[in-house]
Amino acid sequence: LNSVKIKSTKRKKAYHHGDLRQQLTLAAESILRERGVQGFTLREAARRAGVSPAAPAHHFKDAQGLLSEVALQGFREFGAALAAADAAGSPDPQERLRRQAGAYVKFALSQPARFQLMFLHGKYDRSGQEFVEAGKRAYQVLEGAIRAATGTPEAQPLSLEGYGRLLATWSLVHGFSHLALAGDLRTPDGSPASEADILDKLVPLIAGQLPASSPRRP
Amino acid sequence: LNSVKIKSTKRKKAYHHGDLRQQLTLAAESILRERGVQGFTLREAARRAGVSPAAPAHHFKDAQGLLSEVALQGFREFGAALAAADAAGSPDPQERLRRQAGAYVKFALSQPARFQLMFLHGKYDRSGQEFVEAGKRAYQVLEGAIRAATGTPEAQPLSLEGYGRLLATWSLVHGFSHLALAGDLRTPDGSPASEADILDKLVPLIAGQLPASSPRRP
DNA sequence: TGTACATCAGTGAACGCGCGTTCACTGATGTAC
Protein backbone atom coordinates (compact mmCIF):
# COMPACT_ATOMS: atom_id res chain seq x y z
CA LEU A 1 0.00 0.00 0.00
CA ASN A 2 2.59 2.53 1.03
CA SER A 3 4.92 1.47 -1.73
CA VAL A 4 2.44 2.54 -4.42
CA LYS A 5 3.11 6.22 -3.95
CA ILE A 6 6.82 5.85 -3.34
CA LYS A 7 8.97 6.60 -6.35
CA SER A 8 11.97 4.53 -7.32
CA THR A 9 13.87 5.09 -4.11
CA LYS A 10 14.43 1.34 -3.84
CA ARG A 11 16.75 -0.35 -6.27
CA LYS A 12 14.03 -2.67 -7.53
CA LYS A 13 11.64 -0.40 -9.37
CA ALA A 14 8.07 -0.15 -8.23
CA TYR A 15 5.97 -0.36 -11.35
CA HIS A 16 2.36 -1.38 -11.09
CA HIS A 17 2.34 -3.71 -8.19
CA GLY A 18 5.06 -2.19 -6.14
CA ASP A 19 7.30 -5.07 -5.35
CA LEU A 20 5.83 -8.26 -6.69
CA ARG A 21 9.09 -10.17 -6.69
CA GLN A 22 9.45 -9.71 -2.95
CA GLN A 23 5.75 -10.39 -2.36
CA LEU A 24 5.96 -13.66 -4.25
CA THR A 25 8.93 -14.72 -2.18
CA LEU A 26 7.04 -13.94 1.01
CA ALA A 27 4.00 -15.77 -0.30
CA ALA A 28 6.12 -18.82 -1.10
CA GLU A 29 7.54 -18.79 2.40
CA SER A 30 4.09 -18.63 3.92
CA ILE A 31 3.00 -21.60 1.80
CA LEU A 32 6.02 -23.56 2.96
CA ARG A 33 5.16 -22.69 6.54
CA GLU A 34 1.54 -23.79 6.23
CA ARG A 35 1.69 -26.65 3.76
CA GLY A 36 5.28 -27.83 3.60
CA VAL A 37 7.52 -28.34 0.61
CA GLN A 38 5.01 -30.71 -0.98
CA GLY A 39 2.25 -28.13 -0.79
CA PHE A 40 4.02 -25.40 -2.72
CA THR A 41 2.59 -24.40 -6.09
CA LEU A 42 3.32 -21.38 -8.21
CA ARG A 43 -0.36 -20.67 -8.71
CA GLU A 44 -0.95 -20.57 -4.97
CA ALA A 45 1.94 -18.14 -4.56
CA ALA A 46 0.39 -15.90 -7.21
CA ARG A 47 -2.97 -16.20 -5.50
CA ARG A 48 -1.52 -15.10 -2.17
CA ALA A 49 0.23 -12.18 -3.78
CA GLY A 50 -3.14 -11.18 -5.25
CA VAL A 51 -2.03 -11.57 -8.81
CA SER A 52 -2.89 -13.64 -11.88
CA PRO A 53 -1.12 -16.98 -12.46
CA ALA A 54 0.81 -15.54 -15.37
CA ALA A 55 2.33 -12.66 -13.44
CA PRO A 56 5.20 -14.52 -11.74
CA ALA A 57 6.72 -15.28 -15.13
CA HIS A 58 7.88 -11.67 -15.34
CA HIS A 59 10.03 -12.12 -12.22
CA PHE A 60 11.00 -15.78 -12.12
CA LYS A 61 11.70 -18.07 -15.01
CA ASP A 62 9.44 -20.73 -13.55
CA ALA A 63 8.34 -22.37 -10.30
CA GLN A 64 11.86 -23.60 -9.58
CA GLY A 65 13.15 -20.09 -9.99
CA LEU A 66 10.97 -18.85 -7.15
CA LEU A 67 12.01 -21.72 -4.92
CA SER A 68 15.64 -20.99 -5.72
CA GLU A 69 15.17 -17.47 -4.45
CA VAL A 70 13.58 -18.76 -1.24
CA ALA A 71 16.44 -21.22 -0.73
CA LEU A 72 19.03 -18.53 -1.39
CA GLN A 73 17.56 -16.19 1.19
CA GLY A 74 17.24 -19.14 3.55
CA PHE A 75 20.95 -19.88 3.31
CA ARG A 76 21.79 -16.26 3.89
CA GLU A 77 19.71 -16.16 7.07
CA PHE A 78 21.07 -19.52 8.09
CA GLY A 79 24.68 -18.41 7.72
CA ALA A 80 23.95 -15.20 9.59
CA ALA A 81 22.31 -17.12 12.46
CA LEU A 82 25.29 -19.46 12.73
CA ALA A 83 27.74 -16.58 12.63
CA ALA A 84 25.79 -14.72 15.31
CA ALA A 85 25.76 -17.76 17.59
CA ASP A 86 29.43 -18.34 16.94
CA ALA A 87 30.30 -14.85 18.11
CA ALA A 88 27.82 -14.56 20.95
CA GLY A 89 29.85 -15.73 23.94
CA SER A 90 33.01 -17.39 25.12
CA PRO A 91 35.74 -17.74 22.50
CA ASP A 92 36.45 -21.31 23.62
CA PRO A 93 36.18 -23.37 20.39
CA GLN A 94 34.07 -26.13 21.91
CA GLU A 95 31.72 -23.51 23.32
CA ARG A 96 31.50 -21.90 19.91
CA LEU A 97 30.59 -25.26 18.38
CA ARG A 98 27.95 -25.89 21.01
CA ARG A 99 26.38 -22.51 20.32
CA GLN A 100 26.43 -23.17 16.59
CA ALA A 101 24.77 -26.52 17.18
CA GLY A 102 21.99 -24.85 19.12
CA ALA A 103 21.48 -22.25 16.40
CA TYR A 104 21.45 -24.92 13.70
CA VAL A 105 18.67 -26.88 15.37
CA LYS A 106 16.77 -23.75 16.28
CA PHE A 107 16.81 -22.56 12.68
CA ALA A 108 15.56 -25.93 11.45
CA LEU A 109 12.75 -26.04 13.99
CA SER A 110 11.67 -22.46 13.43
CA GLN A 111 11.19 -22.93 9.68
CA PRO A 112 10.91 -26.65 9.03
CA ALA A 113 9.82 -26.62 5.42
CA ARG A 114 12.26 -23.92 4.40
CA PHE A 115 15.08 -25.85 6.03
CA GLN A 116 14.01 -29.04 4.31
CA LEU A 117 13.80 -27.25 0.98
CA MET A 118 17.32 -25.89 1.44
CA PHE A 119 18.73 -29.39 1.72
CA LEU A 120 16.53 -30.97 -0.91
CA HIS A 121 18.17 -31.93 -4.11
CA GLY A 122 16.50 -31.18 -7.39
CA LYS A 123 13.76 -28.91 -6.08
CA TYR A 124 15.67 -25.80 -7.01
CA ASP A 125 18.77 -24.58 -8.79
CA ARG A 126 21.92 -24.69 -6.69
CA SER A 127 24.27 -23.53 -9.42
CA GLY A 128 23.81 -19.76 -9.19
CA GLN A 129 26.84 -17.80 -8.05
CA GLU A 130 24.94 -16.07 -5.27
CA PHE A 131 23.77 -19.41 -3.97
CA VAL A 132 27.22 -20.94 -4.01
CA GLU A 133 28.54 -17.97 -2.07
CA ALA A 134 25.78 -18.09 0.53
CA GLY A 135 26.35 -21.80 1.04
CA LYS A 136 30.08 -21.33 1.35
CA ARG A 137 29.63 -18.58 3.90
CA ALA A 138 27.52 -20.81 6.15
CA TYR A 139 30.02 -23.63 5.80
CA GLN A 140 32.89 -21.38 6.75
CA VAL A 141 31.31 -20.49 10.07
CA LEU A 142 31.59 -24.12 11.07
CA GLU A 143 35.01 -24.47 9.54
CA GLY A 144 36.22 -21.46 11.48
CA ALA A 145 35.33 -22.99 14.82
CA ILE A 146 36.91 -26.31 13.83
CA ARG A 147 40.06 -24.47 12.82
CA ALA A 148 40.15 -22.81 16.21
CA ALA A 149 39.52 -26.11 17.95
CA THR A 150 42.34 -27.82 16.11
CA GLY A 151 44.70 -24.87 15.99
CA THR A 152 44.77 -24.80 12.20
CA PRO A 153 45.58 -21.40 10.68
CA GLU A 154 43.67 -20.20 7.63
CA ALA A 155 46.65 -20.73 5.39
CA GLN A 156 46.80 -24.44 6.16
CA PRO A 157 44.30 -27.07 5.05
CA LEU A 158 42.57 -28.93 7.86
CA SER A 159 44.24 -32.13 8.98
CA LEU A 160 42.42 -35.33 8.10
CA GLU A 161 41.28 -35.67 11.69
CA GLY A 162 40.18 -32.05 11.72
CA TYR A 163 38.13 -32.64 8.59
CA GLY A 164 36.62 -35.74 10.13
CA ARG A 165 35.66 -33.71 13.14
CA LEU A 166 34.05 -31.08 10.94
CA LEU A 167 32.07 -33.70 9.04
CA ALA A 168 31.02 -35.46 12.22
CA THR A 169 29.89 -32.24 13.87
CA TRP A 170 27.93 -31.15 10.83
CA SER A 171 26.39 -34.60 10.42
CA LEU A 172 25.40 -34.71 14.06
CA VAL A 173 23.52 -31.42 14.14
CA HIS A 174 22.08 -32.00 10.70
CA GLY A 175 20.82 -35.47 11.55
CA PHE A 176 19.46 -34.34 14.86
CA SER A 177 17.54 -31.57 13.11
CA HIS A 178 16.09 -33.99 10.59
CA LEU A 179 15.05 -36.46 13.24
CA ALA A 180 13.46 -33.64 15.20
CA LEU A 181 11.48 -32.47 12.18
CA ALA A 182 10.43 -36.01 11.34
CA GLY A 183 9.00 -36.40 14.82
CA ASP A 184 11.26 -39.34 15.59
CA LEU A 185 12.80 -37.97 18.78
CA ARG A 186 11.70 -38.94 22.26
CA THR A 187 12.53 -37.64 25.68
CA PRO A 188 14.69 -39.80 27.94
CA ASP A 189 11.54 -41.24 29.51
CA GLY A 190 10.28 -42.41 26.13
CA SER A 191 7.47 -39.99 25.33
CA PRO A 192 7.42 -38.09 22.03
CA ALA A 193 9.50 -34.93 22.34
CA SER A 194 7.79 -31.58 21.92
CA GLU A 195 9.63 -28.67 20.37
CA ALA A 196 10.33 -27.33 23.86
CA ASP A 197 11.65 -30.72 24.97
CA ILE A 198 13.97 -30.79 22.02
CA LEU A 199 15.41 -27.34 22.55
CA ASP A 200 15.57 -27.43 26.34
CA LYS A 201 16.48 -31.03 27.06
CA LEU A 202 17.77 -32.89 24.02
CA VAL A 203 19.95 -30.21 22.47
CA PRO A 204 22.02 -29.82 25.68
CA LEU A 205 22.28 -33.59 25.80
CA ILE A 206 23.79 -33.90 22.35
CA ALA A 207 25.83 -30.72 22.75
CA GLY A 208 27.74 -32.67 25.39
CA GLN A 209 28.44 -35.35 22.82
CA LEU A 210 29.85 -33.24 20.01
CA PRO A 211 33.16 -34.57 18.72
CA ALA A 212 35.88 -33.14 20.96
CA SER A 213 39.67 -32.96 21.00
CA SER A 214 41.76 -36.00 20.19
CA PRO A 215 39.21 -38.79 20.39
CA ARG A 216 41.15 -42.01 20.81
CA ARG A 217 39.94 -45.54 20.62
CA PRO A 218 40.00 -47.10 24.09
CA LEU B 1 3.99 -67.00 -14.88
CA ASN B 2 4.83 -69.97 -12.74
CA SER B 3 2.56 -68.81 -9.97
CA VAL B 4 -0.49 -69.09 -12.20
CA LYS B 5 -0.65 -72.83 -11.99
CA ILE B 6 0.38 -73.08 -8.38
CA LYS B 7 -2.47 -73.61 -5.97
CA SER B 8 -2.75 -71.85 -2.65
CA THR B 9 0.48 -73.15 -1.25
CA LYS B 10 1.45 -69.60 -0.30
CA ARG B 11 -0.46 -67.87 2.44
CA LYS B 12 -1.50 -65.02 0.17
CA LYS B 13 -3.83 -66.65 -2.28
CA ALA B 14 -3.03 -66.55 -5.98
CA TYR B 15 -6.25 -65.62 -7.72
CA HIS B 16 -6.16 -64.20 -11.19
CA HIS B 17 -2.95 -62.31 -11.27
CA GLY B 18 -0.95 -64.47 -9.02
CA ASP B 19 0.48 -62.09 -6.52
CA LEU B 20 -0.48 -58.56 -7.42
CA ARG B 21 0.07 -57.18 -3.95
CA GLN B 22 3.72 -58.19 -4.06
CA GLN B 23 4.10 -57.08 -7.67
CA LEU B 24 2.75 -53.64 -6.83
CA THR B 25 5.19 -53.34 -3.97
CA LEU B 26 8.07 -54.25 -6.26
CA ALA B 27 6.80 -51.82 -8.88
CA ALA B 28 6.66 -49.05 -6.29
CA GLU B 29 10.22 -49.77 -5.24
CA SER B 30 11.42 -49.63 -8.83
CA ILE B 31 9.69 -46.27 -9.29
CA LEU B 32 11.38 -44.96 -6.16
CA ARG B 33 14.70 -46.17 -7.49
CA GLU B 34 14.26 -44.53 -10.87
CA ARG B 35 12.28 -41.41 -10.09
CA GLY B 36 12.60 -40.76 -6.39
CA VAL B 37 9.90 -40.19 -3.81
CA GLN B 38 8.51 -37.26 -5.80
CA GLY B 39 8.09 -39.41 -8.88
CA PHE B 40 5.90 -42.06 -7.32
CA THR B 41 2.31 -42.36 -8.53
CA LEU B 42 -0.18 -45.12 -7.99
CA ARG B 43 -1.06 -45.22 -11.68
CA GLU B 44 2.55 -45.76 -12.63
CA ALA B 45 2.81 -48.61 -10.15
CA ALA B 46 -0.28 -50.20 -11.72
CA ARG B 47 1.20 -49.66 -15.17
CA ARG B 48 4.42 -51.40 -14.20
CA ALA B 49 2.52 -54.29 -12.70
CA GLY B 50 0.65 -54.57 -16.01
CA VAL B 51 -2.72 -53.86 -14.51
CA SER B 52 -5.48 -51.26 -14.77
CA PRO B 53 -5.41 -48.19 -12.52
CA ALA B 54 -8.34 -49.48 -10.52
CA ALA B 55 -6.75 -52.79 -9.61
CA PRO B 56 -4.56 -51.63 -6.70
CA ALA B 57 -7.65 -50.62 -4.75
CA HIS B 58 -8.32 -54.31 -4.08
CA HIS B 59 -5.01 -54.63 -2.22
CA PHE B 60 -4.27 -51.21 -0.78
CA LYS B 61 -6.71 -48.65 0.51
CA ASP B 62 -5.04 -45.93 -1.51
CA ALA B 63 -1.67 -44.62 -2.71
CA GLN B 64 -0.51 -44.04 0.86
CA GLY B 65 -1.35 -47.62 1.69
CA LEU B 66 1.09 -48.90 -0.90
CA LEU B 67 3.82 -46.55 0.29
CA SER B 68 3.19 -47.70 3.85
CA GLU B 69 3.88 -51.26 2.77
CA VAL B 70 7.11 -50.19 1.07
CA ALA B 71 8.22 -48.29 4.17
CA LEU B 72 7.36 -51.23 6.41
CA GLN B 73 9.43 -53.66 4.39
CA GLY B 74 12.17 -51.05 4.25
CA PHE B 75 12.34 -50.84 8.02
CA ARG B 76 12.44 -54.59 8.30
CA GLU B 77 15.39 -54.83 5.93
CA PHE B 78 17.01 -51.87 7.62
CA GLY B 79 16.75 -53.45 11.05
CA ALA B 80 18.07 -56.73 9.71
CA ALA B 81 21.05 -55.00 8.08
CA LEU B 82 21.91 -53.19 11.30
CA ALA B 83 21.57 -56.39 13.34
CA ALA B 84 23.78 -58.28 10.90
CA ALA B 85 26.48 -55.61 11.06
CA ASP B 86 26.21 -55.50 14.84
CA ALA B 87 26.90 -59.20 15.10
CA ALA B 88 29.49 -59.50 12.34
CA GLY B 89 32.75 -59.08 14.21
CA SER B 90 34.42 -58.08 17.44
CA PRO B 91 32.09 -57.77 20.44
CA ASP B 92 33.77 -54.53 21.49
CA PRO B 93 30.90 -52.04 21.84
CA GLN B 94 32.63 -49.22 19.99
CA GLU B 95 33.43 -51.64 17.17
CA ARG B 96 29.82 -52.70 17.07
CA LEU B 97 28.74 -49.08 16.78
CA ARG B 98 31.23 -48.43 14.01
CA ARG B 99 29.93 -51.42 12.07
CA GLN B 100 26.35 -50.27 12.58
CA ALA B 101 27.29 -46.82 11.33
CA GLY B 102 28.74 -48.32 8.18
CA ALA B 103 25.64 -50.41 7.58
CA TYR B 104 23.38 -47.42 8.19
CA VAL B 105 25.10 -45.31 5.56
CA LYS B 106 25.38 -48.22 3.16
CA PHE B 107 21.66 -48.90 3.37
CA ALA B 108 20.86 -45.25 2.74
CA LEU B 109 23.16 -45.06 -0.27
CA SER B 110 21.98 -48.31 -1.77
CA GLN B 111 18.33 -47.28 -1.82
CA PRO B 112 18.22 -43.50 -1.52
CA ALA B 113 14.57 -42.87 -2.24
CA ARG B 114 13.35 -45.75 -0.11
CA PHE B 115 15.46 -44.51 2.77
CA GLN B 116 14.17 -40.99 2.32
CA LEU B 117 10.60 -42.24 2.22
CA MET B 118 11.11 -44.16 5.45
CA PHE B 119 12.03 -40.98 7.29
CA LEU B 120 9.51 -38.74 5.59
CA HIS B 121 6.62 -37.59 7.66
CA GLY B 122 3.15 -37.63 6.23
CA LYS B 123 3.90 -39.61 3.10
CA TYR B 124 2.64 -42.81 4.66
CA ASP B 125 0.95 -44.24 7.72
CA ARG B 126 3.28 -44.88 10.63
CA SER B 127 0.61 -46.00 13.06
CA GLY B 128 0.24 -49.64 12.07
CA GLN B 129 1.29 -52.18 14.66
CA GLU B 130 3.63 -53.98 12.28
CA PHE B 131 5.30 -50.71 11.46
CA VAL B 132 5.78 -49.73 15.07
CA GLU B 133 7.35 -53.10 15.77
CA ALA B 134 9.71 -52.94 12.80
CA GLY B 135 10.81 -49.46 13.83
CA LYS B 136 11.35 -50.51 17.41
CA ARG B 137 13.41 -53.49 16.34
CA ALA B 138 15.80 -51.32 14.34
CA TYR B 139 16.06 -48.88 17.22
CA GLN B 140 16.88 -51.64 19.64
CA VAL B 141 19.90 -52.73 17.64
CA LEU B 142 21.46 -49.35 18.31
CA GLU B 143 20.25 -49.31 21.89
CA GLY B 144 21.82 -52.72 22.49
CA ALA B 145 25.26 -51.53 21.48
CA ILE B 146 24.91 -48.39 23.59
CA ARG B 147 23.88 -50.53 26.55
CA ALA B 148 26.99 -52.63 26.08
CA ALA B 149 29.14 -49.53 25.74
CA THR B 150 27.79 -48.02 28.94
CA GLY B 151 27.42 -51.26 30.86
CA THR B 152 23.69 -50.81 31.31
CA PRO B 153 21.73 -54.06 31.79
CA GLU B 154 18.38 -54.53 30.04
CA ALA B 155 16.50 -54.15 33.28
CA GLN B 156 17.82 -50.64 33.84
CA PRO B 157 16.94 -47.56 31.84
CA LEU B 158 19.84 -45.84 30.12
CA SER B 159 21.56 -43.11 32.08
CA LEU B 160 21.02 -39.59 30.83
CA GLU B 161 24.52 -39.58 29.40
CA GLY B 162 23.92 -42.97 27.80
CA TYR B 163 20.78 -41.66 26.17
CA GLY B 164 22.65 -38.60 24.96
CA ARG B 165 25.23 -40.86 23.44
CA LEU B 166 22.54 -42.89 21.69
CA LEU B 167 20.91 -39.76 20.30
CA ALA B 168 24.23 -38.31 19.20
CA THR B 169 25.28 -41.53 17.48
CA TRP B 170 21.98 -41.88 15.70
CA SER B 171 21.97 -38.23 14.70
CA LEU B 172 25.50 -38.46 13.38
CA VAL B 173 24.96 -41.41 11.07
CA HIS B 174 21.53 -40.16 10.05
CA GLY B 175 22.79 -36.69 9.22
CA PHE B 176 25.78 -38.05 7.39
CA SER B 177 23.49 -40.24 5.29
CA HIS B 178 21.26 -37.31 4.43
CA LEU B 179 24.16 -35.08 3.49
CA ALA B 180 25.55 -37.88 1.35
CA LEU B 181 22.24 -38.32 -0.47
CA ALA B 182 21.85 -34.58 -0.94
CA GLY B 183 25.25 -34.46 -2.64
CA ASP B 184 26.61 -32.02 -0.09
CA LEU B 185 29.67 -34.03 0.94
CA ARG B 186 33.15 -33.40 -0.34
CA THR B 187 36.40 -35.27 -0.04
CA PRO B 188 39.13 -33.78 2.16
CA ASP B 189 40.65 -32.11 -0.89
CA GLY B 190 37.41 -30.31 -1.66
CA SER B 191 36.03 -32.16 -4.68
CA PRO B 192 32.48 -33.57 -4.67
CA ALA B 193 32.48 -37.02 -3.07
CA SER B 194 31.42 -39.98 -5.17
CA GLU B 195 29.61 -42.90 -3.60
CA ALA B 196 32.90 -44.79 -3.44
CA ASP B 197 34.61 -41.82 -1.78
CA ILE B 198 31.87 -41.69 0.80
CA LEU B 199 32.01 -45.35 1.69
CA ASP B 200 35.77 -45.80 1.50
CA LYS B 201 37.09 -42.51 2.80
CA LEU B 202 34.47 -40.48 4.63
CA VAL B 203 32.70 -43.21 6.57
CA PRO B 204 35.96 -44.35 8.23
CA LEU B 205 36.66 -40.71 8.99
CA ILE B 206 33.42 -40.15 10.87
CA ALA B 207 33.51 -43.62 12.40
CA GLY B 208 36.55 -42.38 14.30
CA GLN B 209 34.47 -39.50 15.62
CA LEU B 210 31.50 -41.39 16.99
CA PRO B 211 30.66 -40.42 20.57
CA ALA B 212 32.87 -42.52 22.82
CA SER B 213 33.17 -43.29 26.52
CA SER B 214 33.01 -40.49 29.08
CA PRO B 215 33.40 -37.43 26.90
CA ARG B 216 34.55 -34.62 29.17
CA ARG B 217 34.81 -30.97 28.44
CA PRO B 218 38.50 -29.97 28.31
C1' DT C 1 6.35 21.50 -19.89
C1' DG C 2 4.13 18.65 -23.33
C1' DT C 3 3.75 15.05 -26.38
C1' DA C 4 4.72 10.72 -28.86
C1' DC C 5 6.37 6.54 -28.22
C1' DA C 6 8.67 2.42 -26.15
C1' DT C 7 8.82 -0.51 -22.45
C1' DC C 8 7.18 -3.81 -19.54
C1' DA C 9 4.35 -5.66 -15.54
C1' DG C 10 0.24 -6.95 -15.34
C1' DT C 11 -4.66 -9.63 -17.07
C1' DG C 12 -7.63 -13.51 -17.92
C1' DA C 13 -8.74 -17.17 -20.77
C1' DA C 14 -7.11 -21.26 -22.54
C1' DC C 15 -3.99 -25.32 -23.41
C1' DG C 16 -2.86 -30.09 -22.41
C1' DC C 17 -1.47 -33.04 -18.76
C1' DG C 18 -1.55 -36.77 -15.45
C1' DC C 19 -3.27 -37.59 -11.31
C1' DG C 20 -6.38 -40.46 -7.61
C1' DT C 21 -10.51 -42.40 -7.27
C1' DT C 22 -15.17 -44.17 -8.55
C1' DC C 23 -18.34 -46.85 -11.26
C1' DA C 24 -20.84 -50.61 -13.24
C1' DC C 25 -19.15 -54.54 -15.13
C1' DT C 26 -16.99 -59.30 -16.08
C1' DG C 27 -15.26 -63.50 -15.51
C1' DA C 28 -12.30 -66.67 -13.03
C1' DT C 29 -11.86 -69.00 -8.60
C1' DG C 30 -13.61 -71.14 -4.48
C1' DT C 31 -17.38 -73.40 -1.82
C1' DA C 32 -21.72 -75.77 -0.31
C1' DC C 33 -24.47 -79.37 -1.08
Place this chain on the structure above:
DNA sequence: TGTACATCAGTGAACGCGCGTTCACTGATGTAC
Protein backbone atom coordinates in the same frame (compact mmCIF):
# COMPACT_ATOMS: atom_id res chain seq x y z
C1' DT D 1 -18.19 -85.82 -9.23
C1' DG D 2 -21.34 -82.24 -10.63
C1' DT D 3 -23.79 -78.20 -10.22
C1' DA D 4 -25.41 -73.74 -8.47
C1' DC D 5 -23.99 -69.97 -6.43
C1' DA D 6 -21.06 -66.55 -3.88
C1' DT D 7 -16.93 -64.26 -3.75
C1' DC D 8 -13.71 -61.23 -5.30
C1' DA D 9 -9.72 -59.63 -8.29
C1' DG D 10 -9.68 -57.80 -12.23
C1' DT D 11 -11.37 -54.17 -16.51
C1' DG D 12 -11.84 -49.82 -18.85
C1' DA D 13 -14.20 -45.69 -19.15
C1' DA D 14 -15.17 -41.67 -16.82
C1' DC D 15 -15.14 -38.02 -13.12
C1' DG D 16 -13.34 -33.67 -11.46
C1' DC D 17 -9.18 -31.53 -10.07
C1' DG D 18 -5.36 -28.32 -9.96
C1' DC D 19 -1.30 -27.82 -11.98
C1' DG D 20 2.53 -25.03 -15.01
C1' DT D 21 2.79 -22.54 -18.85
C1' DT D 22 1.40 -19.93 -23.06
C1' DC D 23 -1.11 -16.44 -25.51
C1' DA D 24 -2.73 -12.11 -27.25
C1' DC D 25 -3.89 -8.28 -24.84
C1' DT D 26 -3.97 -3.83 -21.93
C1' DG D 27 -2.70 -0.03 -19.69
C1' DA D 28 0.43 2.29 -16.56
C1' DT D 29 5.15 3.94 -16.25
C1' DG D 30 9.36 5.82 -18.08
C1' DT D 31 11.93 8.29 -21.72
C1' DA D 32 13.38 11.12 -25.81
C1' DC D 33 12.88 15.19 -27.91
